[in-house]
Amino acid sequence: MMFSKACEYGIRAAVYVTLQSLEERRVSFNEIAKEIDSPIAFTAKILQQLTRNNIIHSVKGPTGGFEIEREDMDMVKLSMIVKAIDGDKIYTGCGLGLKECNAQKPCPLHDKFLDIRTDLRNMLESTSLFELATGLEVGLTYLKR
Amino acid sequence: MMFSKACEYGIRAAVYVTLQSLEERRVSFNEIAKEIDSPIAFTAKILQQLTRNNIIHSVKGPTGGFEIEREDMDMVKLSMIVKAIDGDKIYTGCGLGLKECNAQKPCPLHDKFLDIRTDLRNMLESTSLFELATGLEVGLTYLKR
DNA sequence: ATAATATAGGATATAATTGTCTTTTATTTG
DNA sequence: CAAATAAAAGACAATTATATCCTATATTAT
Ligand code: FES
Ligand code: FES
Secondary structure, eight states, rough: OOOOOOHHHHHHHHHHHHHHTTTTTBOOOHHHHHHTTTHHHHHHHHHHHHHHTTSSSEEEEEEEEEEEHEEEEEHOOOHHHHHHTTTTTHHOOOTOOOOOOOOTOTTTHHHHHHHHHHHHHHHHHOOBBHHHHHHTTTTSOSSSS | OOHHHHHHHHHHHHHHHHHHHHHTOBOOOOOOHHHTOOOOHHHHHHHHHHHHEEETEEEESTOOOOOHHHHHHOOOBHHHHHHHHHHHHHHHHHHTTTTSTTTTTTTTTTTHHHHHHHHHHHHHHBBHHHHHHHHHHHHHSSSOO
C-alpha cells in the first residue's frame, strides 16, 4: 500500500541482517527468507539491489553471506532502502496522480497531502537499521507472525 | 504510491462531478475523463463503483450523466472513496507487510508507522468533496496537468 | 588444483492492475 | 412507438509487479 512488496521484504531483510550482524553472524538468503517469511528467490533479487546500493555487504562462497558493518547500521536510514527499491516517487509524486506535484499548479489535496508526506519523509530519513534491530533483539518486535 | 491509479482517478472524478453539480450540471463519463485527463473506459468502470457505493448518483439516457446531491458533497469524505476502491488495507495493513498489523506482536516500524497512518486517516475522514471542489472553483487548484 | 558453497545474473512464469472494446439496459424525446 | 442517448456490464488485452528457475561466477577449504 505505502511500499511495494519488494520494499517491504527489503526492509525486513535488512533489519534481519542487522540483527545478526550485531552478533557477528553472516546470513544466507535462504535463512533470511525463512526468518522474515518471504519468497526465497524474490528475496535474493532484492538483496542484490541492497548490495548494489551499498546498503548491505555480501560475501560469496563458503562462510559467505550477507552482513552489515556496525557503523552502517546507524548510517543507513529507511529512506535509503525505500529509494533504492521503490525510487523516489514516494517523495515527488502527486497524491492524486497529476503528472507532477507542483505548488504552482497543485491538485485539490496538495497541501494536506504534503503534510502527511513530509512527516513520512522525516520518519524514514531519521530511522536507522540499528534502531529497528534493537527492538527485535529484546523481543519487543517481530519480522514475521 | 499511496493510492492505486483507480483510486486517484476516482477521487479526481468525484471532485469534478461535485464541481459541476454545484452549477446544476450533470456530466458524462466522456466529459469527466477529458477534464481529469484519465482513460475513458477505465474511468467509466470506476464511476460505476462510486455509483454502486452511493457516493455519486447516475442517470441513464438523454440528459443523463453523473451528479451528486448538495448534502452529499459535505457528507462524502475521501475515506469513503478510498475504501470503496482500494478497500481498507490502507488502514489495517502492516507497513512492513506482516500478515496483520497488531500492537501485541508489532513489526519494528509499527509505532512510527501508526503515527503517520493515523494522521492520514484523520485527514481522509475529515476532508469532504465540497471542500476539495471549492479550491477548484476559484481557480486555486487543478485536476489535470 | 579441485570440490563444495553461496551470491549474481538472466530468462521465464504467474498474478494483479490498468486499460480497451463491444453489447446490453434504461431513459428521454419526437 | 421508435430513435437517440448515456450508463451498466462483460469479455478481452496490455502492462507492471511479483515470483521462480537455471546457469554463471566468486570464494573457501581440502
Ligand atoms: S499536486 Fe497533488 S500532491 Fe502536490
Ligand atoms: S505491525 Fe507493522 S505496522 Fe503494525
